[in-house]
Amino acid sequence: MPFNIGLSGLNAAQADLQTTGNNVSNSGTTGFKRSRAEFGDVFAQSFGGISQTAIGSGTRLQAVTQQFSQGRTEFTENGLDLAINGEGFFVLDDQGSKVYSRAGEFQVDRDGFLVNSQGQRLQGYDGVDSNRVDDLRLQTDTAAPQATTNLEALINLRSDAGTIEDEFDLEKPETYNFSTSLTMYDSLGIARDASLYFVKTAPNEWNAHVAVRRDDGNLMELEDYGGGSEGPLTLEFDPSGQLDVVDPAAEGLTVPGGPEGDLDGAEPLVFDIDFDGTTQFGGDFSVNDLNQDGFASGQLTGIDIDDTGVVFARFTNGQSTALGQLTLANFSNPQGLEQLGDNNWAETFAAGDVRMGRPGSSNLGAVQAGALEASNVDIAQELVNLITAQRNFQANAQTISTADQVTQTIINIR
Known part of the structure; x- marks a missing residue:
């Protein structure tokens, strides 16, 4: 039994080390949320056992939960980089499936859609006054003129x-x-x-x-x-x-x-x-x-996105047109989301029903254009966690070593 207790402690310390190492390796990943290893004691007793004299059977890993605290905002020179200040996730279409992300590194593909590096299309309302959610597409053709009236x-x-x-x-x-x-x-x-x-x-x-x-x-x-x-x-x-x-x-x-x-x-x-x-x-x-009030035709010169997620196209004729508005999603329990990798999450039963809305409304955060949300990993804290996990590993190894010495002593009794 002491061997099993010590072994469970080694496994727990190893999981803690791996979780901390994963945090450290993603300290530069945009929109990454640090994880925390959570453990529970193992306390087995038979029916009718006496709890006052029962001895625990070690520990086990209960869950690795993500911490959705806000990462710092880092400003960039790309107007299509987006950061969420507050709660919520960007909604992306991945070949027909909806995924969610806090990473706002977007660009325009050959067809004019706003996509991330995986080609997943950013979702938004089709027009500022519309409630239909669809792929956000930028108007890249010539803006029509308007006759003077x-x-x-x-x-x-x-x-x-x-x-x-x-x-x-x-x-x-x-x-x-x-x-x-x-x-x-x-x-x-x-x-x-x-x-x-x-x-x-x-x-x-x-x-x-x-x-x-x-x-x-x-x-x-x-x-x-x-x-x-x-x-x-x-x-x-x-x-x-x-x-x-x-x-x-x-x-x-x-x-x-x-x-x-x-x-x-x-x-x-x-x-x-x-x-x-x-x-x-x-x-x-x-x-x-x-x-x-008239104007000539115009070519697209740039894109502006305000803090409510409204996407404006600017043209050479001095006009601007609202092309749509970003959609943000939120969940009752974000920690219940399934991690997919590539900075994406998928909805699950544990996360609760998805709630979509416009940036700045309800409990959804505002959008900051020309900025990215950095990882919320605190390197100093993670280094301390590494030291703690290492000492826990060493202490549990010592438990096994001591149990081995005791067992050897018993075997040597003649």
């Missing part, structure tokens, strides 16, 4: 400007008081120069002429204003210089399109002009704000 003009027209009675001609500066210009876009994303010309026709009254550069390169005044009306837009101001009346024709201005139009085959360019805030004060003519 609204133009905002916040301008101060000089109140003491002289009235002009001559017929307006955009090629004759003497036929208008002030002008300004900006770039608009048609349905094909082609930039179109647009100009506004302001002519004072009477005290507190102005005409606004709109011209757009067409296919032949000429800047020509619009023929169709809102509702198909002809002629310039009229602006009327009250005695305090505030805009009082805006011509209804400022809504629905049209540049003809199509095969017979003036926009290289693009759809008709229909837009409104918002003059809200335009004034007629003393002082110089000034353009306080002049912008429009």
Whole structure:
């Protein structure tokens, strides 16, 4: 019996050494969680035995449990590296099976999917407002253009400007008081120069002429204003210089399109002009704000991921598009997960049902882009554990040696 007790102690010490050695070897593994060997005493007695005089039969390894404490966050130069600050696991698709990981070393494969080094695809919500979980895929094709539909003009027209009675001609500066210009876009994303010309026709009254550069390169005044009306837009101001009346024709201005139009085959360019805030004060003519809502097509320039896991694509046209949102998973008992290797776990009955959600919601942690979660192994602590396990091994070996000497003594009795 003493031999068996000592042998169980040797086996326990050996398991402790192996567990500690595994921790040390993975001290540089991203997202690794250290393990702890847990032991229980062996106490066998027969039915009706007297427990007060029973002697234990050694020890045994009960479990090797992982410790899911947070590892330190290490920042990288890769925007697709992700770390979870708090609870939760990345959800990965491994050829149809779901696996879970804390290692956030991701990259884009040839098909645009976010994958790890094993080719497992990162899972996310298909759109920010969707609840369908699928493979996260980056948009790598050209972003579609958007035609201008609204133009905002916040301008101060000089109140003491002289009235002009001559017929307006955009090629004759003497036929208008002030002008300004900006770039608009048609349905094909082609930039179109647009100009506004302001002519004072009477005290507190102005005409606004709109011209757009067409296919032949000429800047020509619009023929169709809102509702198909002809002629310039009229602006009327009250005695305090505030805009009082805006011509209804400022809504629905049209540049003809199509095969017979003036926009290289693009759809008709229909837009409104918002003059809200335009004034007629003393002082110089000034353009306080002049912008429009159209843009050209764009190529993908980068990916941004915020702390809620929303994936944004940035394009050369200055636009950004939300492509989806990361999915995180959590379990009632993470220590019950099955270790698969390669920094992955699989769900088990002991771990409880998987609960999926968006980063930062419920008890799920936030996502840090451009960073990785390091192993939570404390090398100093593991070295102390090695010394302790080594001494336990030596002490149990001494138990066997002592039992052998006692047995030899008994054998030598004559």
